Amino acid sequence: MNRCEGCKLCNLGTTYRICIPPPSDKIRGCIISRDPSSAFLKTLDKFRQLPADQKGNLWFNAPPRWLYNKISNFMNYPESSWDMDKLQHFLDKQCYWTHLHKCPTKPRENQDQDQKGMSGMKEYFPPFQYATGKSCADTWFEYEFNEYGLKDKIIITLGRDVEKFFGPWAKYHNLENSENIIRLPHPSGRNRLWNKNSKQKESIIKEIDRLLQLI
Numbered sequence: 001m002n003r004c005e006g007c008k009l010c011n012l013g014t015t016y017r018i019c020i021p022p023p024s025d026k027i028r029g030c031i032i033s034r035d036p037s038s039a040f041l042k043t044l045d046k047f048r049q050l051p052a053d054q055k056g057n058l059w060f061n062a063p064p065r066w067l068y069n070k071i072s073n074f075m076n077y078p079e080s081s082w083d084m085d086k087l088q089h090f091l092d093k094q095c096y097w098t099h100l101h102k103c104p105t106k107p108r109e110n111q112d113q114d115q116k117g118m119s120g121m122k123e124y125f126p127p128f129q130y131a132t133g134k135s136c137a138d139t140w141f142e143y144e145f146n147e148y149g150l151k152d153k154i155i156i157t158l159g160r161d162v163e164k165f166f167g168p169w170a171k172y173h174n175l176e177n178s179e180n181i182i183r184l185p186h187p188s189g190r191n192r193l194w195n196k197n198s199k200q201k202e203s204i205i206k207e208i209d210r211l212l213q214l215i
Contacts, residue, residue: 007135009103009126022148023056028094028215029154033063034161034186035101035133038125056092063158064091066187070194071208083212090215095156096148100165101133102140130161137165152180154214159186182211 040062047059057064068084068091071077077084106125126132145151155178157166163183170176184207185193185200193200 004139007132007139009132022096023093025093027096027148027150027153029090029156030096030098030148030150031057031064031067031091031156031158032162032166033097033099033158035103035105035128036099038104038106041104057095057097058088058092062097063187064095064097066189067091067156067158067184070187074194074196074204075208086215087212094215095154096144096150098141098144100137100141100162101128102136128161130164133161134165137169141165141169151175154180154182154211156182156184156211158184159191162186179210180214182207182214184208 040060043060043062047055050059058068068088071087072079072084075083079085079088104125105128151173155166157163167176170178170181175181184204185191187194192198193204198204
C-alpha cells in the first residue's frame, strides 16, 4: 500500500520525498525538523553522489548545521572546544535527521506566481501547513521511530510545530517524562528565541546543557 495515498499533495506532481539516510555509525539520537525546504533539493542531489564516508548531516547548510552554530554562539563556545567537537561528531555521525512533513515546501512569501494555479504544474512546492505536516507525521513517524529504534535514543525537537505534534505523541507512548528528549527552538536565523536576551534564555541553556551531558 502506498503510505502517501489520500494525502492532498500526493497527486500534485511532486516527485521528491526528502528522506535523509541514517548515519553510518550507530544511531544515538534523532533531530526532528518541521519540513525540508525546496532550496535543499540541489544540495541533496549532490549529497547522493558523495562517497559513503563523506555523507554527514553537517555537510548540509541545514538544521543540523544551523543548530551547531546556534549552540556555539548562544553558549559562547568556540568551535575548537571539547563540547563543540563532541556535538559535531554526534550531529554529523550519530544522529538521524527527519521531518514531520516529507515533501519539500516553500515559504508563503516565496511562492512563485505561477505556482498559485496548481493544475497542470510539473512541480509544485506548497507552503507548510500544520494539518498536512501532522497527517504526514501520523503516517510516517511511528514507522521511523520503530525502524531506527529511537525509543531510548536522544530526541531533539526543533520548533513549536514539531513540539505541538511530538508532545501529545510522546505522552501517548509514555515518553513525555523521558530525560532523553531535548526541546529547542528551531535554529532558523529568523527565530528570535535564540536572542541571548530572550525570556527563554534560561530554559534554552538548560536544554543545551542536558544535551551536552547526554552525548
